[in-house]
Amino acid sequence: MGFLTQVWAKASPATTEAVPPAVVLPNAMPVQDANSSTEEKSDEAQTGKEPKEWGYDLYPERRGETYKPKLSRILFGAEGKENIDRYKCEQNVYWCVKNGPLVKLMMGALRSSGCPIDLRRHISCEVCDPTVTGGYDPVLNQIVVCQNMAKNKSMVHGVLTHEMIHMFDYCNNDLDFRNVDHLACTEIRAANLAHCSFLSAMFQGDASPFNVKEAHQNCVKTKALASVLAVRNISHQAAVDAVERVFPKCYADLEPIGRRIRRNSTDQQKAFMEAPMYGYDVY
Numbered sequence: 001m002g003f004l005t006q007v008w009a010k011a012s013p014a015t016t017e018a019v020p021p022a023v024v025l026p027n028a029m030p031v032q033d034a035n036s037s038t039e040e041k042s043d044e045a046q047t048g049k050e051p052k053e054w055g056y057d058l059y060p061e062r063r064g065e066t067y068k069p070k071l072s073r074i075l076f077g078a079e080g081k082e083n084i085d086r087y088k089c090e091q092n093v094y095w096c097v098k099n100g101p102l103v104k105l106m107m108g109a110l111r112s113s114g115c116p117i118d119l120r121r122h123i124s125c126e127v128c129d130p131t132v133t134g135g136y137d138p139v140l141n142q143i144v145v146c147q148n149m150a151k152n153k154s155m156v157h158g159v160l161t162h163e164m165i166h167m168f169d170y171c172n173n174d175l176d177f178r179n180v181d182h183l184a185c186t187e188i189r190a191a192n193l194a195h196c197s198f199l200s201a202m203f204q205g206d207a208s209p210f211n212v213k214e215a216h217q218n219c220v221k222t223k224a225l226a227s228v229l230a231v232r233n234i235s236h237q238a239a240v241d242a243v244e245r246v247f248p249k250c251y252a253d254l255e256p257i258g259r260r261i262r263r264n265s266t267d268q269q270k271a272f273m274e275a276p277m278y279g280y281d282v283y
Contacts, residue, residue, distance in 0.1 A: 134159035
Protein backbone atom coordinates (compact mmCIF):
# COMPACT_ATOMS: atom_id res chain seq x y z
CA MET A 1 0.00 0.00 0.00
CA GLY A 2 1.51 3.35 -1.06
CA PHE A 3 1.98 6.40 1.15
CA LEU A 4 -1.02 8.26 -0.25
CA THR A 5 -3.25 5.21 -0.01
CA GLN A 6 -2.31 4.89 3.66
CA VAL A 7 -3.03 8.57 4.30
CA TRP A 8 -6.49 8.52 2.74
CA ALA A 9 -7.34 5.15 4.30
CA LYS A 10 -6.87 6.79 7.70
CA ALA A 11 -9.00 9.83 6.80
CA SER A 12 -12.61 10.03 7.92
CA PRO A 13 -15.44 10.79 5.46
CA ALA A 14 -15.69 14.32 6.82
CA THR A 15 -11.98 14.89 6.26
CA THR A 16 -11.96 13.67 2.69
CA GLU A 17 -14.47 16.31 1.61
CA ALA A 18 -11.89 19.09 1.95
CA VAL A 19 -10.43 20.42 -1.29
CA PRO A 20 -6.80 21.50 -1.01
CA PRO A 21 -5.40 24.50 -2.88
CA ALA A 22 -4.13 24.29 -6.44
CA VAL A 23 -1.19 25.75 -8.27
CA VAL A 24 -1.94 24.67 -11.81
CA LEU A 25 -4.60 25.86 -14.21
CA PRO A 26 -5.62 23.06 -16.59
CA ASN A 27 -7.85 23.09 -19.66
CA ALA A 28 -11.44 24.15 -19.05
CA MET A 29 -12.88 21.26 -21.07
CA PRO A 30 -11.38 18.07 -19.62
CA VAL A 31 -11.54 14.63 -21.16
CA GLN A 32 -12.22 12.41 -18.18
CA ASP A 33 -10.20 9.31 -17.44
CA ALA A 34 -11.90 5.93 -17.37
CA ASN A 35 -11.80 5.60 -13.58
CA SER A 36 -13.59 8.87 -12.89
CA SER A 37 -15.94 9.56 -15.79
CA THR A 38 -18.86 7.45 -14.49
CA GLU A 39 -18.49 8.89 -11.02
CA GLU A 40 -18.49 12.49 -12.26
CA LYS A 41 -21.49 11.97 -14.52
CA SER A 42 -23.51 10.59 -11.63
CA ASP A 43 -22.58 13.63 -9.52
CA GLU A 44 -23.74 15.96 -12.28
CA ALA A 45 -27.02 14.05 -12.66
CA GLN A 46 -27.70 14.33 -8.93
CA THR A 47 -26.97 18.05 -8.70
CA GLY A 48 -28.42 19.04 -12.07
CA LYS A 49 -25.48 21.38 -12.60
CA GLU A 50 -22.96 21.66 -15.39
CA PRO A 51 -19.45 20.53 -14.42
CA LYS A 52 -17.36 23.42 -13.18
CA GLU A 53 -14.59 24.75 -15.39
CA TRP A 54 -12.08 23.10 -13.14
CA GLY A 55 -9.35 25.41 -11.98
CA TYR A 56 -10.74 28.51 -13.69
CA ASP A 57 -13.06 29.31 -10.80
CA LEU A 58 -9.91 30.11 -8.81
CA TYR A 59 -8.84 32.75 -11.35
CA PRO A 60 -11.85 35.03 -12.07
CA GLU A 61 -10.04 37.16 -14.66
CA ARG A 62 -9.43 33.99 -16.69
CA ARG A 63 -13.22 33.82 -17.18
CA GLY A 64 -13.35 37.34 -18.59
CA GLU A 65 -14.66 38.88 -15.38
CA THR A 66 -13.53 42.26 -14.04
CA TYR A 67 -12.60 42.15 -10.37
CA LYS A 68 -14.90 44.36 -8.27
CA PRO A 69 -13.73 45.03 -4.71
CA LYS A 70 -16.34 45.09 -1.95
CA LEU A 71 -17.02 48.43 -0.24
CA SER A 72 -16.75 46.92 3.25
CA ARG A 73 -13.30 45.48 2.47
CA ILE A 74 -12.19 48.79 0.90
CA LEU A 75 -13.09 50.61 4.13
CA PHE A 76 -10.89 48.24 6.13
CA GLY A 77 -8.03 48.48 3.62
CA ALA A 78 -8.24 44.86 2.52
CA GLU A 79 -9.18 45.71 -1.07
CA GLY A 80 -9.22 48.68 -3.41
CA LYS A 81 -5.47 48.74 -4.16
CA GLU A 82 -5.55 46.32 -7.09
CA ASN A 83 -3.67 48.62 -9.49
CA ILE A 84 -0.93 49.21 -6.92
CA ASP A 85 -0.72 45.48 -6.18
CA ARG A 86 -0.45 44.73 -9.90
CA TYR A 87 2.39 47.23 -10.30
CA LYS A 88 4.27 45.76 -7.32
CA CYS A 89 3.69 42.24 -8.63
CA GLU A 90 5.09 43.18 -12.05
CA GLN A 91 8.11 44.74 -10.34
CA ASN A 92 8.72 41.50 -8.42
CA VAL A 93 8.37 39.45 -11.61
CA TYR A 94 10.94 41.63 -13.38
CA TRP A 95 13.32 41.37 -10.42
CA CYS A 96 13.04 37.56 -10.41
CA VAL A 97 13.67 37.39 -14.16
CA LYS A 98 16.85 39.43 -13.74
CA ASN A 99 18.11 37.98 -10.45
CA GLY A 100 16.35 34.70 -9.56
CA PRO A 101 18.68 31.78 -10.43
CA LEU A 102 15.93 29.19 -10.96
CA VAL A 103 13.76 31.57 -12.96
CA LYS A 104 16.72 32.48 -15.15
CA LEU A 105 17.54 28.78 -15.57
CA MET A 106 13.95 27.95 -16.57
CA MET A 107 13.75 30.84 -19.03
CA GLY A 108 16.98 29.69 -20.66
CA ALA A 109 15.73 26.10 -20.82
CA LEU A 110 12.45 27.22 -22.38
CA ARG A 111 14.28 29.31 -24.96
CA SER A 112 16.56 26.37 -25.81
CA SER A 113 13.45 24.20 -26.22
CA GLY A 114 11.91 26.58 -28.74
CA CYS A 115 9.46 28.19 -26.30
CA PRO A 116 10.97 31.57 -25.36
CA ILE A 117 9.10 33.68 -22.80
CA ASP A 118 7.88 37.19 -23.58
CA LEU A 119 7.12 38.81 -20.22
CA ARG A 120 4.25 40.89 -21.61
CA ARG A 121 2.70 37.91 -23.37
CA HIS A 122 3.36 34.91 -21.11
CA ILE A 123 3.19 36.25 -17.52
CA SER A 124 0.15 37.98 -16.04
CA CYS A 125 -0.39 39.43 -12.55
CA GLU A 126 -4.04 38.97 -11.54
CA VAL A 127 -6.38 38.85 -8.55
CA CYS A 128 -7.02 35.20 -7.62
CA ASP A 129 -8.87 33.11 -5.10
CA PRO A 130 -7.09 33.32 -1.70
CA THR A 131 -6.35 29.58 -1.80
CA VAL A 132 -3.80 29.88 -4.64
CA THR A 133 -0.64 31.88 -5.33
CA GLY A 134 -0.32 31.23 -9.05
CA GLY A 135 -1.26 29.01 -11.97
CA TYR A 136 -0.52 27.96 -15.52
CA ASP A 137 -3.07 28.37 -18.31
CA PRO A 138 -2.21 25.92 -21.13
CA VAL A 139 -4.96 27.33 -23.38
CA LEU A 140 -3.22 30.72 -23.54
CA ASN A 141 0.22 29.34 -22.61
CA GLN A 142 0.36 31.90 -19.84
CA ILE A 143 1.57 31.96 -16.23
CA VAL A 144 -0.66 33.66 -13.65
CA VAL A 145 0.94 35.28 -10.61
CA CYS A 146 -1.65 36.04 -7.93
CA GLN A 147 -0.94 39.65 -7.00
CA ASN A 148 -3.14 39.48 -3.90
CA MET A 149 -1.30 36.45 -2.47
CA ALA A 150 2.30 36.40 -3.81
CA LYS A 151 3.40 39.74 -2.42
CA ASN A 152 7.17 39.44 -2.07
CA LYS A 153 10.09 38.47 -4.30
CA SER A 154 10.58 35.08 -2.63
CA MET A 155 6.97 34.00 -3.20
CA VAL A 156 6.96 35.29 -6.78
CA HIS A 157 10.22 33.42 -7.47
CA GLY A 158 8.65 30.21 -6.19
CA VAL A 159 5.47 30.70 -8.23
CA LEU A 160 7.39 31.46 -11.44
CA THR A 161 9.70 28.46 -11.03
CA HIS A 162 6.80 26.11 -10.30
CA GLU A 163 4.67 27.30 -13.21
CA MET A 164 7.60 27.41 -15.64
CA ILE A 165 8.11 23.70 -14.97
CA HIS A 166 4.52 23.16 -16.15
CA MET A 167 5.25 25.35 -19.18
CA PHE A 168 8.45 23.39 -19.89
CA ASP A 169 6.55 20.08 -19.73
CA TYR A 170 3.84 21.47 -22.01
CA CYS A 171 6.47 22.65 -24.49
CA ASN A 172 8.65 19.53 -24.54
CA ASN A 173 6.52 16.54 -23.63
CA ASP A 174 3.19 16.93 -25.45
CA LEU A 175 1.57 17.35 -22.05
CA ASP A 176 -2.21 17.04 -22.04
CA PHE A 177 -3.73 18.62 -18.92
CA ARG A 178 -7.00 16.83 -19.68
CA ASN A 179 -5.25 13.53 -18.92
CA VAL A 180 -5.15 13.02 -15.14
CA ASP A 181 -1.89 11.03 -15.34
CA HIS A 182 -0.20 13.86 -17.24
CA LEU A 183 -1.51 16.38 -14.72
CA ALA A 184 -0.27 14.28 -11.80
CA CYS A 185 3.15 13.90 -13.43
CA THR A 186 3.77 17.60 -13.98
CA GLU A 187 2.57 18.38 -10.44
CA ILE A 188 4.99 15.78 -9.07
CA ARG A 189 7.85 17.32 -11.02
CA ALA A 190 7.02 20.87 -9.92
CA ALA A 191 6.74 19.90 -6.25
CA ASN A 192 9.92 17.83 -6.50
CA LEU A 193 12.05 20.54 -8.11
CA ALA A 194 10.59 23.77 -6.77
CA HIS A 195 8.99 23.24 -3.36
CA CYS A 196 9.62 20.26 -1.15
CA SER A 197 12.36 20.20 1.45
CA PHE A 198 12.64 18.46 4.82
CA LEU A 199 11.42 21.63 6.54
CA SER A 200 8.32 21.97 4.36
CA ALA A 201 7.67 18.25 4.82
CA MET A 202 7.77 18.77 8.59
CA PHE A 203 5.26 21.64 8.36
CA GLN A 204 2.74 19.58 6.40
CA GLY A 205 3.17 16.49 8.57
CA ASP A 206 5.05 14.27 6.11
CA ALA A 207 8.32 14.04 8.04
CA SER A 208 9.50 12.99 11.46
CA PRO A 209 12.78 11.79 12.96
CA PHE A 210 11.66 8.24 12.11
CA ASN A 211 11.12 8.64 8.35
CA VAL A 212 13.74 11.15 7.23
CA LYS A 213 14.61 9.08 4.17
CA GLU A 214 11.06 9.12 2.80
CA ALA A 215 10.16 12.66 3.92
CA HIS A 216 10.85 14.33 0.58
CA GLN A 217 8.91 11.76 -1.44
CA ASN A 218 5.94 12.01 0.92
CA CYS A 219 6.00 15.81 0.67
CA VAL A 220 5.98 15.64 -3.13
CA LYS A 221 3.09 13.18 -3.15
CA THR A 222 1.03 15.30 -0.78
CA LYS A 223 1.56 18.50 -2.77
CA ALA A 224 0.87 16.81 -6.11
CA LEU A 225 -2.29 15.18 -4.77
CA ALA A 226 -3.56 18.49 -3.38
CA SER A 227 -3.13 20.19 -6.75
CA VAL A 228 -4.80 17.39 -8.72
CA LEU A 229 -7.80 17.35 -6.38
CA ALA A 230 -8.23 21.11 -6.50
CA VAL A 231 -8.53 21.30 -10.28
CA ARG A 232 -10.07 17.95 -11.22
CA ASN A 233 -13.55 16.84 -10.23
CA ILE A 234 -12.52 13.30 -9.34
CA SER A 235 -12.58 11.20 -6.20
CA HIS A 236 -9.70 11.11 -3.74
CA GLN A 237 -8.96 7.52 -4.64
CA ALA A 238 -8.80 8.28 -8.37
CA ALA A 239 -6.34 11.10 -7.67
CA VAL A 240 -4.28 8.89 -5.35
CA ASP A 241 -4.15 6.16 -8.00
CA ALA A 242 -2.98 8.64 -10.66
CA VAL A 243 -0.18 10.00 -8.45
CA GLU A 244 0.98 6.52 -7.46
CA ARG A 245 0.89 5.29 -11.09
CA VAL A 246 3.27 7.90 -12.44
CA PHE A 247 5.31 8.71 -9.32
CA PRO A 248 8.45 6.56 -9.87
CA LYS A 249 9.10 7.88 -13.38
CA CYS A 250 8.12 11.51 -12.79
CA TYR A 251 9.94 11.80 -9.45
CA ALA A 252 13.15 10.63 -11.11
CA ASP A 253 12.85 13.22 -13.92
CA LEU A 254 14.89 16.25 -12.83
CA GLU A 255 14.93 18.16 -16.13
CA PRO A 256 15.79 20.96 -16.62
CA ILE A 257 17.02 21.92 -13.13
CA GLY A 258 19.08 18.77 -12.73
CA ARG A 259 18.94 18.52 -8.94
CA ARG A 260 16.54 18.74 -6.01
CA ILE A 261 16.92 22.10 -4.31
CA ARG A 262 17.67 22.09 -0.59
CA ARG A 263 16.50 25.03 1.45
CA ASN A 264 19.15 27.49 2.71
CA SER A 265 21.82 26.03 0.43
CA THR A 266 23.71 27.07 -2.71
CA ASP A 267 21.80 24.53 -4.83
CA GLN A 268 19.96 27.22 -6.80
CA GLN A 269 23.18 28.90 -7.88
CA LYS A 270 24.80 25.54 -8.67
CA ALA A 271 21.85 24.48 -10.81
CA PHE A 272 22.02 27.76 -12.74
CA MET A 273 25.76 27.39 -13.35
CA GLU A 274 25.32 23.78 -14.49
CA ALA A 275 22.59 24.58 -17.04
CA PRO A 276 24.99 24.93 -20.04
CA MET A 277 26.30 21.42 -19.28
CA TYR A 278 22.82 20.11 -20.17
CA GLY A 279 22.64 22.18 -23.36
CA TYR A 280 20.43 24.97 -22.05
CA ASP A 281 20.95 28.66 -22.78
CA VAL A 282 22.12 30.99 -20.01
CA TYR A 283 19.47 33.66 -19.75
